[in-house]
Amino acid sequence: MKISGRCVPLPAEDGTGARVRILVVEDERRLAGMLAQGLREAGHDVDIRHTGSEGLLAAATGRYDAVALDIMLPGLDGTQVCRTLRQHGNHVPVLMLTTRGEVPDRVAGLDAGADDYLAKPFSFDELLARLRALYRRSALPQPSEVRAGDLLLDPPRRRVFRGEAEIDLSAREFDILTLLMARAGECLTRYQILDEVWDGETDLRSNVIDVHIATLRAKVDKPFGRHAIETLRGVGYRLRPDGG
Structure with missing residues (x-):
């Protein structure tokens, strides 16, 4: 795969002096090497794993700021x-890398907890932009507890409840719900959601917002009949x- 484009780096540090650490889980060794080289040249620490089990172990035991995870892996797949x-x-934060472009496949990845997806082939610029947005949001200070009826959002712990039932959301889903609840009753356009949650860095034509809302x-x-x-059409x- 050809990866091209102008290098727009992630922040080299997280504000505390610590370098940003990225885990790349990709079985195509040439592609993994190219991604790692580009990220390192942008000033970041990068680890590479080539199978799902290796990637799971690394992500579970290491302290990473973001993971670029291929969906098609030997053994355990990315989902x-x-x-x-x-x-x-x-x-x-997990950015799923996939060759699949159909909505059901994207939904499956998001349902598994991925925060964003990027279809192959992609430009290196876009990969950096997506990772930069994921990392930047995860590093932002969180607001206090937010409620809408029996729907409770606990930003510091990133937990969501419907009454007594806890709901498991991906980081991206959590960010969208946070925005909607913070501005409950107000209509938010797709452009506003892109600007607030994706920092305007996702192609509106990809229907990524519709998939996440679904x-x-x-x-x-x-599940709660709500x-x-x-x-609001259009x-x-x-x-x-x-x-609700």
Whole structure:
């Protein structure tokens, strides 16, 4: 795969003097090497793993700021790796790398807990932009507890509840719900969500917002017979202040 483009680096440090650490889990060794070289030239520490089991062990035992995870891996695939991490309370930002472009495949990755996805072939610039956005959001200070009816958001611990039931969300889903709840009752356009959650760095034509909204509804609304997240056709999305 050809990776090209102008290098736009991630922040070289996290504000405490610590270098940003990236884990690349990719079985195509040439591609993995190219990604690692580019990230290192941008000033970051990079580890490479080539199988799902190796990637899972590294992500579970290391302290990484982001993971670039291929979905098609020998043994455990990327979806299984991500789901296992989330089930064990590991919320490291995960960017799923995939050759699959169909919505059901993207939904499967997001449902497993991935925060974003990037379809092959991709430019190195875009990879950096996606990782930069994931890392920057994870490093931001969190607001206090937020409520909408029986829907409770606990940003410091990144936990969500419907009444007594805890809901497992990916980091990206959590960020979208945080935005919707913070501005409950207000219609947010897709451009506003992109600007706030993706920092405007995702192609609107990819329908990435629609996919995330669908998975979010499937977790916070559908199992509880609620309709908190509303679609205003041709305008955007709104969360009901009463939590649905």
